[in-house]
Amino acid sequence: MTPLEIEALGLSLLVSGWAVAGSLPLGLACAWLLARCDFPGKAVVDGLIHLPLVLPPVVVGYVLLVVLGRRGVVGSWLFDWFGVTIAFTWKGAAIASAVIAFPLMVRAIRLSLEGVDRGLEQAARTLGCGPVRTFFSVTLPLMLPGVLTGVILSFARSLSEFGATITFVSNIPGETRTLPIALYALTQTPGGDAAALRLCVISVVVAFAALLASELLSRRLQARLKA
Amino acid sequence: MLKLSVRRRQGAFQLDVDLAAGAGVTALYGRSGSGKTSVINMVAGLARPDSGRIEVDGKVLFDSAAGIDLAPERRRLGYVFQEHRLFPHLSVRGNLVFGRNRLPAAERGVDFDQVVEVLGIGSLLDRRPANLSGGEKQRVAIGRALLASPRILLMDEPLAALDSARKAELLPFIATLSRRFAIPILYVSHAMDEVLRLADTLALMDAGRVAVAGPLERLMADPALRPLTGRYEAGAVVSAIVASHDAAYGVSRLSFAGGTLLVSRNDFPVGAKVRVRIHARDIAIAIDPPERVSIRNVLPAVVSSVTPADSFLVDVVLSCGGAPLWVQITALAQAQLGLVPGMRVHALIKALTIARGDVAGHEDP
Structure with missing residues (x-):
């Protein structure tokens, strides 16, 4: 692989990894909220969480820029108090990816949570486990296959994130030039076709490997529960 | 508690x-x-x-x-x-x-x-x-x-x-x-x-x-x-102790408050506490003790209550040495015997009607 390819691939993995790791706790919380709680305005929350799934990614990117940009509502505050800049950095790329992939993660986790037998949780309670302990010793292990699916799906979605990323953090070599963005740049460059094709192949291989790994892991987990 | x-x-x-x-x-x-x-x-x-x-x-x-x-x-x-x-x-x-x-x-x-x-x-x-x-x-x-x-x-x-x-x-x-x-x-x-x-x-x-x-x-x-x-065959349950087994005749003797009960042979050790179910339909009532009869259990008892169950059946509860026995007889039998509470009678129970399944081990708590 060329240095450009290695850089783009490494950056993609870094950005997607952080996007997933950062959004997982929030994803679990949102899935819990939607699966287990009833509150007024639940439909609105549900809609907001799923919005990035149907909005053009460019819209998401632009909103992020307005909010988190150096002069944005939150962004200016972050810069003034902590000296942190998010826009046009890899952190911004991770946030953009996380927002776009979030609905996929929440959906998968929520489904697995709804599949957990509440009777088992009740049994754990009668055996002396408080609610938190019950969650970690019974609920979470039982929903692990779904959590894993959510993680891999959102990781794969993050890898392919383009619209929101380029709008929010642009195309900066070594900072925000992930695989799809490098690929797009190459297609805009005369004579870049061969290199673009190589990036295409790399993208397909990485995405496919992620899906395959998820399927295998999920099968092993399911088998452990059944055997 | x-x-x-x-x-x-x-x-x-x-x-x-x-x-x-x-x-x-x-x-x-x-x-x-x-x-x-x-x-x-x-x-x-x-x-x-x-x-x-x-x-x-x-x-x-x-x-x-x-x-x-x-x-x-x-x-x-x-x-x-x-x-x-x-x-x-x-x-x-x-x-x-x-x-x-x-x-x-x-x-x-x-x-x-x-x-x-x-x-x-x-x-x-x-x-x-x-x-x-x-x-x-x-x-x-x-x-x-x-x-x-x-x-x-x-x-x-x-x-x-x-x-x-x-x-x-x-x-x-x-x-x-x-x-x-x-x-x-x-x-x-x-x-x-x-x-x-x-x-x-x-x-x-x-x-x-x-x-x-x-x-x-x-x-x-x-x-x-x-x-x-309801939804279960009428009958009383009495507590008893296994007194002896008679392998030659295939019977066991149980002692309970009302005397000795001869039942089909069971496998409980002598001295074991058991609970016996006696179906209300398997008990007959005789006012005088019958002589030369095949029924092995003839137990003296006192009538505690007589209640019509429906138009053809009468529920009679006997006290057999303090143990309640529930008996179902026909209205016709009641018409002829005229049972009233306090009457001294005899409960007749065929040993065969108390099968293995009717006897269960049961220790006191």
Whole structure:
């Protein structure tokens, strides 16, 4: 692989990894909220969480820029108090990816949570486990296959994130030039076709490997529960 | 000792239950929908009474007046559910020690090895629940609840999901649990054969209330409770002790309050305490003791009550040395004998009518 390819691939993995790791706790919380709680305005929350799934990614990117940009509502505050800049950095790329992939993660986790037998949780309670302990010793292990699916799906979605990323953090070599963005740049460059094709192949291989790994892991987990 | 007095409204259904359960097995019996499971759930803290008070061994678990409502995990009760509810991601061993591991070492009163031995699950410890048969699963579930060293063991129709062979295999285990581990059991069931086999105390539930509660022998002999004990062949249950076996004639002698009862041969050791079910239709009444008769059991008795069951049948309760016997005779027989309370009569019971299945081991709690 060329240095450009290695850089783009490494950056993609870094950005997607952080996007997933950062959004997982929030994803679990949102899935819990939607699966287990009833509150007024639940439909609105549900809609907001799923919005990035149907909005053009460019819209998401632009909103992020307005909010988190150096002069944005939150962004200016972050810069003034902590000296942190998010826009046009890899952190911004991770946030953009996380927002776009979030609905996929929440959906998968929520489904697995709804599949957990509440009777088992009740049994754990009668055996002396408080609610938190019950969650970690019974609920979470039982929903692990779904959590894993959510993680891999959102990781794969993050890898392919383009619209929101380029709008929010642009195309900066070594900072925000992930695989799809490098690929797009190459297609805009005369004579870049061969290199673009190589990036295409790399993208397909990485995405496919992620899906395959998820399927295998999920099968092993399911088998452990059944055997 | 469990004391409970609770009220709870469930839709159009009103539960209003007063119940005390002491040592041994207390069976909460009633037909489906009479509110049995709700009662046990309220004891466990899985359902909240609207008002009332629940107390186990002097510890208040719930008291609406005092604003006490302990979370399920702080009640120290064992719960065996109708479906085993084993944790599929843990091995049998992991399931067994699940509750035990949450107890301080000093409070683990029930011994792991003893539970494993009594329930016969030693060879299953490293298996996963998915690989167990229905009966094995339920045994592990019982072990799991026992090992949490509970103040009381709640069992919600633990045999209902099993076929009759598995049921027959598990009943003897359950029958010995309460005594072996010195833990009182509240046993919810709508199967009278289980209740007759297990219960020391019987609480009959009807339409959200405990209609009557007391020693099983007394309640079973009461024809007035027939609508509640119903759906089961009428008959009394008497406590007895195995006196001797006669292998040559294939009979056993049981001694009970009313004398000696000759029954079909059984396998209980001499001296064992047993419980005998005598069907109301299998007893005849004679005013004078019959002579030269094939019937082996001729027991002197006094008529306690005479009540028409329907237009053709009459329920007669006899007191046989203090043990109540329930007899069904035809209205025609009553018309000729003219039985009235206080009359001295003889109860005739064919030895053959008391089969093996009617005699069950039953130690005092």
